[in-house]
Amino acid sequence: MPDTVSPYLRFDNVSLGRGARTVFDGFSASLGERRVGLIGNNGSGKSTLLRLAAGLLLPDAGEVFVEGLETKTHRGELPGNVGFLFQNPDHQILFPTVGEEIAFGLTEKGMTDAEANAAARELLAANGCEGWEKRAVHELSEGQRQLVCLLSVIAPEPSVLLLDEPFSSLDLPTRLDLSDRLRALPQAVVMASHDFEFLSAFDRLLWLDDGRVREDGRPATVIAAYEASIRGLKTARRA
Ligand SMILES: Nc1ncnc2c1ncn2[C@@H]1O[C@H](COP(=O)(O)OP(=O)(O)OP(=O)(O)O)[C@@H](O)[C@H]1O
Ligand SMILES: [Mg+2]
Structure with a gap:
């Protein structure tokens, strides 16, 4: 090419x-x-x-x-530039709750804890997961964990996904929603x-x-x- x-x-x-x-x-x-x-x-x-x-x-x-x-x-500079979604969500998840999982990448980018928690809450709500921030990740289904991982990768807006x-x-509904969201992302x-x-x-x-x-x-x-x-x-x- x-x-x-x-x-x-x-x-x-x-x-x-x-x-x-x-x-x-x-x-x-x-x-x-x-x-x-x-x-x-x-x-x-x-x-x-x-x-x-x-x-x-x-x-x-x-x-x-x-x-x-x-x-x-x-190697140390890569996380700010690339977001990586693992094939298996269990290889990705680091934190006990959904909110912490999504907020982590945001605090790494310089947000305060309060800002990151608010942004995580908003992102979840915008993706049909209102109120999920307190939920225990290990109590989610595999598809729900995959969605949380995807949101946590998208949240800090790395330049390459x-x-x-x-x-x-x-x-199917989650996939269609996420497909639309991915199509609209400006990132590579x-x-x-x-x-x-x-x-x-x-x-x-x-x-x-x-x-x-x-x-x-x-x-x-x-x-x-x-x-x-x-x-x-x-x-x-x-x-
Ligand atoms: N941890 C590992 N140790 C040893 N070999 C590995 C390991 N992970 C992958 N491989 C080997 O590397 C090759 C490529 O694997 P890879 O996981 O990249 O394939 P893939 O195209 O992603 O497959 P899939 O469609 O199943 O996800 C395979 O031959 C696999 O056996
Ligand atoms: Mg593979």
């Missing part, structure tokens, strides 16, 4: 092994579009790529840049998802296959190529 926009995220010849596996071996990509989707089979590397972008994993070789900051040398399958546990969003309907409105999709970019371009083209490949594999298996 041509570099028509300045990148907020750049992977430069990145290699990363996890356990005995090489997940990325000389991976390069430059992302500058406002909405970028990552698709691909289970285990293809979507979550690992997002974790590299968030500075939660560091490359064994090569470099990752977020808004020009190299993740190894600027990295979302790992944000809709996987949400019911890089999202791993299997929700092709939502991704079809994105600017660009990358299809990851075993740690490599198999297709990169407009959603309609990339989704068609991915689906054709899956159908081809199924036919080959039947033959």
